[in-house]
Amino acid sequence: MASEIHMPAPKCLTENINGQLRVNPEALKILSAIRQPVVVVAIVGPYRTGKSYLMNKLAGKKKGISLGSTVQSHTKGIWMWCMPHPKKPDHTLVLLDTEGLGDVEKHHSYVTELTSRIRAKSSPDEHEVQDSANFVSFFPDFVWTLRDFSLELILDGQPITADKYLEYSLKLKQGNDKKIKNFNEPRLCIRKFFPEKKCFIFDPPAHRRCLSHLDQLQEEDLNPEFREQIADFCFYILSHSKAKTLSGGITVNGPRLESLVLTYVSSISSGDLPCMESAVLALAEIENLAAVQKAIAHYDEQTGQKLKLPTETLQELLDLHSATEKEAIEVFMKHSFKDVDQVFQKKLGDKLQAKLDDFCKQNMKASSDYCMALIQDSFHPLYEDVKQGTFSKPGCYYIFIKKMNELKDKYHQVPRKGVQVNYILITFSGASLK
Secondary structure, eight states: OOTTOOOSSOEEEEEEETTEEEEOHHHHHHHHTOOSBEEEEEEOOBTTSSHHHHHHHHTTOSSSSOOOOSSSOOOOSEEEEEEEOSSSTTOEEEEEEEOOBSOGGGTTHHHHTHHHHOBSSSSOOHHHHHOGGGGGGTOOOEEEEESSOOSOOEETTEEOOHHHHHHHHTOOOSOOSHHHHHHHHHHHHHHHHOSSEEEEEOOOOSOGGGGGGGGGSOGGGSOHHHHHHHHHHHHHHHHHOOOOEETTTEEOBHHHHHHHHHHHHHHHHTTOOOBHHHHHHHHHHHHHHHHHHHHHHHHHHHHHHHOOSSOSSHHHHHHHHHHHHHHHHHHHHHHOOOOGGGHHHHHHHHHHHHHHHHHHHHHHHHHHHHHHHHHHHHHHHHHHHHHTTTTOSTTHHHHHHHHHHHHHHHHHHSSOOOTTHHHHHHHHHHHHHO
16 A cells, blocks of 8 residues: 555444354455555444544544444444554554444453453463463553543552553452452453553543534544543554564564454354464465465566577576576565475475476477477488489599588587487488488
């Protein structure tokens, strides 16, 4: 996606249609065109808590993602908005606004059930199941936002920051009864899953009667403290958010994000648990197959430009193949990742070897055809004399040998006859003397 192009409005990425999770092809087409690294910012939480408003602010727009004014959730499925990143050149910002969780009191269960809803590896061992910290390697940074915050940030008589308030809120209680366990579980998971945590609090944005049309208010109509808090929030998110990466430090661009979306949705639709390792392997297979094709295309292009058949010697063909093969492997290495046991590089090697074998056959045929045409053109007059008995007279045999040698010398002086030069001459000479 060119830096000056962005989506004028968000599009639905995934939606639930009659209990079946579907992906919007138009949204995937947009992702597939983004060749830059993507910075993904997703928001999740209970419905009617201002998620879409924050996303519009991050997009630098007053409107875009629909804002509701009733208890009915307006955002259905996951909505995507892509645009040039305002603070990271050559990066694309991908905003994901999610459908609100219906039960405000139970939304914390989504945090505690994360390890049962996704898997890090396709065949986790017992240790990994027990140690949820393994998920940290691919979990994003955690930013907690609290709206309509009316408490004073004071602890033990001392003023504290919002981050300190979050840290205090995540403290565990002592005890083993069910109530304490339910209290501790989401806090424990947040602490373990998300080593990077940040908290923002927001004062009420305006008078209560104005909240139903918040997106229509002018900036000067909003609470000054709220405006400052929103500005701080947007600055932090846009400044600290990083390009999405996969295990091994692989940077994700639009096509890779597209592949991940398709893989996750396919797993969920089939009743399986989304698996991070399987998703990365599926992506690796797609990209490595494409890398093989890019390498083959480069090889074909270069040999098409440089290879002229027949070659003077077999070594000339082998040297050209070797140099072009090296370039093709470099192209493959540039576009491939996670080629476990060099499976795809070996496939590339097999394909290149097959092309060399075919070139060798073409080279022999081209040489044979050219040499035969050259011999027939050069030796035809002599052959006609032989048929008419010109050299049957006494003493003419030596004249025949002389002319034959002259024609052979002339034949050898013609360049680029190829690898069949002697074989064709010997075969023709033997046949012509019979």
